[in-house]
Amino acid sequence: MTRRIPALVVCVAAVIALVVPLFLPDLSFYIQMILAAVIVTGLSLFMGYAGQASLGHGAFVAVGALTVAVMTVRLGLPPLLALICAPILAAVFAYIVGLPLLRLRGHYLAFGTLALLLIVQAVIATVPFFGGGLGIFGVPPLGVGDAVISGQLPYVYLSLAVLALALLISRNVIRSRFGRGVRALAGSESAAASSGVPVLRTKLAVFALSAAFAGLAGGIMAFFTPYVSSESFPVATSIAYIIMAVIGGLGSLWGGVIGAVLVSLLVQVLNAVSNQPGLPATTGPVLQYGAYALVLILALLFIPKGIVPTIAQAMRRRRDRRADAAAPTDVAVEPWASVQG
Amino acid sequence: MLTVTSLSRAFGGVYATKDVSVTVPEGELRGVIGPNGAGKSTLFNLIGGHLRANAGSIEFGGARVDRLPVHRRARLGIAIVFQGARLFPEMSVLENVMVGANAATRAGAVAAALRLPSQRNEERGIRQRAFAALGRVGLAAWAERDAEALPLGQQRRLQVARALMGEPRLLLLDEPASGLRAAEREDLSELITELHREGMTIMLIEHDVSMVMRLADKITVLDLGEVIAEGTPAEIRRNQRVIDAYLGGEAAHADAE
Structure with missing residues (x-):
């Protein structure tokens, strides 16, 4: 309520989000960014609103992606059914692992969720049915019957629709x-x-809800890529989700989106820089990790609450000051029982 | 209403509460006094479910509650106002109070995500009752403020408003007047009296003995985790054990006031 962003800003952002992909030659980066925003919106529910920690949210992205890959490639089930099952299975998985995991608190929970991601990676890598060492190739395009999505653009709009849904549900x-x-x-x-x-x-319900968002994003990723393996969900990506959530602002509806966009753009710029001829191949990862660290430290030093809450708080302070100036001063010392009954 | 039987709780071999039996009939205002470390707060935490007893039983409204988790006891109508503030700092004053309604309402996550009509109706009702509760404790003008920005006295009022939102049948007040100014104490006393008159069963821990003597129907005196006396304020004032263990100086002091 007090963390509301003016409707005009939202409309402008929505129009930009819809128009920009029409002018981009390759949409891989864009779609990754939107799906990251979906995942971080869910993560922000769990971390920001419920005050819990998850270092391994990639585990639920993995469950969603794997649901799609296994159901379509291994079992030959309809793609749409697989996509619908992705968030549901991710949520059920979160609920089951959450039963023991969410009894942990603070650092223990953070390490527990990290361990969960590592276990999921290991299971995918060792069980051939889930891809084994090779991964699962050839996920068919998303579609209903003969009507099949081709090209990148429909996936972008699907992702944007999912992001809108995630924001609406969160709100x-x-x-x-x-x-x-x-x-x-x-x-x-x-x-x-x-x-x-x-x-x-x-806690379980929020955990499952945020896992459902991650699972749905993972499912779309599987269709888009169209390949799923144990290396599709690196720990560094799960850490990046947290950095996005913290920078955008934990416990704010739009913080996840803002954080995902800013961090994704930054990484993209760094990639462009590191791809300049003459630089060693390690430049990319080094720059990326360095940037994560630097951005996180700067954010915690100067805007510890994140971008969105910091702006919202400044606006609220201004409103309160105005209210104080307008109201008679005796409101503050109003006796306790004077308005009884 | 509340029957506590032979309740014991030890911390590392030391009894904070030892073989305590207390019966509070419906509608009574029961004062609980005793020196520091007498086990008063432990008793409240045991009744509210924040601590598990090592032995003994707690019956509330005719049913055993001592194995129930805190939120189930809250739903049955046991509300507690903690000694420390324990607010929800990231939320507004109004939202803090609205949380209190969770003990008396139903709508879940799915209904909320879909904004079902039943859920929206319930929300409207909660909001109205929250404003009423804030008005009752004199915080209506602060509804939209951040809860953490409130001064201590108002944080206490906020906790009372939050507890009232759960429509409690038993209200546990743990030193609600500590740290309050004289005028605020007076207002708090009036509110407690009014709730009592409306028929709410209340247990009140308070260091201000004169306040307890004035408000309570009966008083239970604890010392070193055990009940050493129980009776009307007049009986307690004359009880030699109480005077020896605890009241002595303070009673004389209260009389002098």
């Missing part, structure tokens, strides 16, 4: 009884429980 959930319970957990678990919030069940 509705945050501004609800359930969402208030989620946010209360981050403040004080004991006080939240005393207010009737079932602590573990609420």
Whole structure:
């Protein structure tokens, strides 16, 4: 509510997001950016609103991507069915692993989720049915019956639609009884429980929801790439999701989108730089990791709450000051019982 | 309403609560006093479910609750106002109070994501009741502020408003007046009296003995984790054990006021 972004800004951003891909020669980068925004929006629900940590959100992207690859390539099931199952299976998976995992707190939870990602990678790499050492090639294009998506552009618009859906669901959930319970957990678990919030069940529900977003993004990725292997979900990418969430602003609806766009653009620029002739092949990764570290440190030093909350707070302060100037000063010392009954 | 039987809880071999039995009938305002470390807060945490007892039982409204998790007890109508603020700092004052309604409402995540009509109706009701609760504790003008920006006295009021949102049948108040100014104490006393008059069962821990004596129907005195006396304020004031263990100086002090 107080973290609302003016509708005009959203409309302009939406138009830009829809028009830009028409002028880009290759949309791989763009689609990765949009899907990262979907994943980080979910991650921000879990980390920002519920106050939990996940270093291994790539695990749920993997489950979604693998759902699509296995169902279409291995089992020959319809692509659309596979895409619908991707977020559902990711959520179910999160719920099951969350039962033990979410009893951990703080650093332990962070390491637990990281371990989860490593386990998922190892399982994909060793079980041939899930791709084994080679991965699963030849995921068919998304479509219904004979109507099949061709080219990159439809995937971009599908991803944008999914992002809009993720934002809408997040907004509705945050501004609800359930969402208030989620946010209360981050403040004080004991006080939240005393207010009737079932602590573990609420954490599980948010975890599953954020995993569903990641799984859906992973499913689209599988169709787009169209290849899934154990190396499709590196730990560095999961770390990047967190950096995006922190820079954009944990606990803000739009923070995930802003963070994903900014960090993706930065990485893209660095890639362009490192691809200049005459530079060693290691320039790319070195620049990228260096940039992650630098950006994260700068953000934590100067805008620890992230971009969106910092701006929102400045706007709210200004409004409160104006309200204080307008209101009679005795409001502040109004006696406790004067408005009883 | 509440029957606590032979309740014990030890921390590393030291009993914080030892064989405590307390019965609070419906509608009673029960004061709980005792020196520091007497086990008053531990007793409240055991009743609210924040701590598990090592032995003994807790019955509330005719059913055993001592194995239930905190949120289930909250749904049954046990509300607690903690000694420390324990607010939800990232949320507005109004939202803090609205969380309190979770104990008395239903709509879940799916209904919220889809914005079902039933969920929207419930939301509207919660919002209205939250404004009413804020008005009742005199915080209506602060509804949209950040909760963490409130001064201590108002944080306490906020907690009371949050507890009331759960429509409690038993309200546990753990030193609600500590750190408040005299006028704020007076206002708090009036609010407690009013809730009591409306029929709410209340347990009140308070260091300000004169305040407890004034408000409570009956008083339970704890010392070193055990009940050493129970009775009306007048009986407690005359009880030799209480005077020896604890009241002595303070009672004389309260009389002098």
